[in-house]
Amino acid sequence: VDNPNYNGHGRKRDESSSSLRKIKLETILLIRAIGEGAFGRVFLGTCAHLLKKDEFTFVAVKTLKGDCNELVRADFEREAEMLATLQHRNIVTFYGVCTEGEQWMMVFEFMEHGDLNKYLRDRDPDSRIRVHENNRADQPLHTDELMKIIMQIGNGMEYLASQHFVHRDLATRNCLVGSSYIVKIGDFGMSRDVYSTDYYRVGDAAVLPVRWLPPESLVYRTFTVESDVWSFGVTVWEIYTYGKQPWYEYSNMQVIEHIRNCKLLSRPPNCPDVVFDLMLGCWKANPQERLTMSQICNILREELSKHPVYLPII
Numbered sequence: 001v002d003n004p005n006y007n008g009h010g011r012k013r014d015e016s017s018s019s020l021r022k023i024k025l026e027t028i029l030l031i032r033a034i035g036e037g038a039f040g041r042v043f044l045g046t047c048a049h050l051l052k053k054d055e056f057t058f059v060a061v062k063t064l065k066g067d068c069n070e071l072v073r074a075d076f077e078r079e080a081e082m083l084a085t086l087q088h089r090n091i092v093t094f095y096g097v098c099t100e101g102e103q104w105m106m107v108f109e110f111m112e113h114g115d116l117n118k119y120l121r122d123r124d125p126d127s128r129i130r131v132h133e134n135n136r137a138d139q140p141l142h143t144d145e146l147m148k149i150i151m152q153i154g155n156g157m158e159y160l161a162s163q164h165f166v167h168r169d170l171a172t173r174n175c176l177v178g179s180s181y182i183v184k185i186g187d188f189g190m191s192r193d194v195y196s197t198d199y200y201r202v203g204d205a206a207v208l209p210v211r212w213l214p215p216e217s218l219v220y221r222t223f224t225v226e227s228d229v230w231s232f233g234v235t236v237w238e239i240y241t242y243g244k245q246p247w248y249e250y251s252n253m254q255v256i257e258h259i260r261n262c263k264l265l266s267r268p269p270n271c272p273d274v275v276f277d278l279m280l281g282c283w284k285a286n287p288q289e290r291l292t293m294s295q296i297c298n299i300l301r302e303e304l305s306k307h308p309v310y311l312p313i314i
């Protein structure tokens, strides 16, 4: 059970850090809805004078349903406070909140390519039907580009672990892809609606992303930076299978049995040894034996330095 002084993500409530910016309602323009969930909607919008005095910035605005009670609003404030303290190039930028109108809003940076799971599925070299975004076929992703993606998520997770922040739901659906293929960890709380089959109600408790969780999280419901490392390994598996659901051949009940019996996901096709070894390092039954995010980042940096990935400068 989490220490009562910590919020759900195992983070010391740090009163001094609230750099929570209040954004004026009149500077926000909502353009179109890009997501829908049980607790509200997400819009593409613009925000004036956010970064530079006389400029607009594209933003993703998470609106809280107007008829929310005090409890949900207290949650909203707490989440916003927490998000405001986490800043890193591989964490989706949280600009601030607007609590002027009836509808409270959270303002995030807009990530133009959407969530990483959809991005991967649209760029699977094997997928026959090529999704045509503005009539340009999405180029399939090659394995060296996949390595760059896991490096970025690794950097973000290393930062969260350094802040003693436990994510509890790391997966490609909760990562976003921005311009020039920057990948960041972040979501708008819609995953349980959009990717509902990734979650399963274990006992009478909350719905859990069982396919991404280690044995101790399923059995004792403990979530730690070590259980985040396990989920990172499953996220890497997702990336090298271009967004397949882990254990897609099995039901939730069978998956829980597999994980409890320490059965591991198999090596994705064409997955390099170093990457599969990394996954195995994340999936040690004993949390203390798992790689740390820092060790993971060092291994990835070493590997990337061998095959530098040339940025698409043309």
Ligand SMILES: CC(C)(C)c1ccc(C(=O)Nc2cc(-c3ccccc3)nn2-c2ccccc2)cc1
Binding pocket: 039, 062, 079, 083, 086, 091, 092, 106, 167, 185, 186, 187, 188, 189, 190, 192
């Ligand atoms: C990676 C960072 C630190 C940026 C992060 C960490 C946690 C969350 C998060 O907590 N997501 C999240 C889950 C649910 C959630 C909805 C319904 C049921 C159960 C959980 N809501 N949110 C949510 C709430 C407010 C703003 C945005 C996301 C996001 C980013």
